Amino acid sequence: MLRVVLVDDHALVRAGVRAELEEAVHIVGEAENVGEAVDIICRTKPDVVLCDVHLPGGNAPAVIAGVVGRGVTSRFLALSVSDASEDVIAVIRAGARGYVTKTISGDDLRDAIQRVAGGDAVFSPRLAGFVLDAFSADLGDTAEDPELDQLTPREQEVLRLLARGYAYKEIARRLTISIKTVESHASAVLRKLQLSNRNELTRWAADRKLF
């Protein structure tokens, strides 16, 4: 069973998530602020940290930064009601493997945790939309690193389907490719999102306070 730490400042949310997950994963700890979270993650070294974006004492990126270099190999999945794109982009760029909203169903959440634990990327429709928007402007020849600064047509296609609410296996069927290929496209996009210097990414996030 996967070992999971829950980080959220609302006890009710933690209780709800715990109830949804209890049968599928082993919840080894809970935390409600950045300090507690860093402590408990370093102590328990879970497989996956399910982390709210907004926390007292700093946000999710602060938690990720806090455990870096302390022998922790946990993977982070951001879970939030926040619609604010700069928060979402910030947490992904800090190193989270995915972002899902709190409206996600229990099945989808369990699936997302498995996926993140396996090293894959998890895109909620909203995150997929953000990424499409952020990479939408055509840089032409000015892209510093076309490899990182642009999405391939196939990646865009995958993201569009993700934004429309398709699950990986549905995308695979629709595009007649394997699920593994869908996963590798998603991981490639995540990597670009984290590593690209494309200044749209920062400017874009700052421009759009919401939605």
Add this chain to the structure above:
Amino acid sequence: METVSTTARPGPPRTTSEPSGSPLWQVPQVDTADRWLLGVASGIARELGVQAIVIRASFVLLVAAGGWAGIFYLFAWLAMENAAKVSSAPYAPQPKGQTTAQRHIGVGLVVLGLLLLLRLLNFGFIGGVVWPAGFVFVGALIAWSRLDADGEGQGLSAAARVLAGLAVAIGGLIAFGAIQLPFRDAALAMIFTLAVVAGVAVVAAPSLLRIGSDLDNARKDKVRADERARVAAHLHDSVLQTLSLIQRHADDPATTSSLARRQERELRNWLYHSAASVGYVRLSHALNDMASQIEADHRVPVEVVVVGDEAFEAMTDKHLEALLGATREAITNAAKHSGSHKVDVFAEMRPLSDSDSVVVEIFVRDTGAGFDRDAIDPQRRGIIESIEGRMARHGGTAAIFSTPGEGTEVELSVTLTERSNEEEETT
């Protein structure tokens, strides 16, 4: 301004507001309730505790004896108005003298003394100047009286007042001419009068300015208070209502979360897009509003993702209106009939590279029951009319894909031409 009846004031305020050592002298306040001119005479009378007519008669007598009383009247008015505006405490006359007779005798003696003094010094300038100047002054006063008349019943209409003022003022000017007075003397008298008025202005200016800024501050405070009240009202109608609804539905997670989501959307829209209530400036606002309404009506979460909606021009385009109408129908169908635990809405606006037009595509997807198109009663117009017919009429397309048991997706697409915001996407 607090006005108090002139005589026979009942006890309580007097005794309670002056516990000890009340001052013998205070600046009286103008008595606007009982006035002939500006209420100065009646104000003084009220303060002194004598009949207003006594003070009025004294003024007339003193003006006739030399004219200085007229100028004193003006000064007194300024001082009294000022005192009234600066002090916040309600005005109450201070007790003076023991009996009415004593007070009247006192007033009489003062007037007599002033009369004798003026006579003795031969200090009057009533002759050639005061009467005409008085006329002009009274004329101007009548014309201006709107300034301190607001809030009370106005006997004369504005036009009549101006006319009356002009008539009196012109009368005054004619009087100037009629009086046998050498031009040089008249000019000197005018200059003298101007000097006095200027002096009054200089003396009174700071207080008048302060009164002005006080009023200005009061206005600003009011604006701020109004804004606070508006915010409070909004929060009460929206957030507090929702919170109490949530408390009542605490054991029903679906209701609770849809209430919370709807409230969140509303609050965000209200905080950051107050323009949204007038006309939408972004496709995402229109879709989010739509989603929250449907969520509220059918208690199914509706997730909206919008890409590239910079170029959205507030609902001017009929095509767009049709598109939104069809979208609403599709979301409502999904929420109502599919049984899906959520509905995904994805909208994308994309400029076409070879022209000025923009393609808008909206996908509405659920993972619910799905349906077999052929099995649907042709009489039911929901899909055919509201979605496909509507889109076709506006040069758009609608495609519906459904697999029983797996869900339904509605794809809507329309091309908008003549975009108002061409540069935005081409750069």
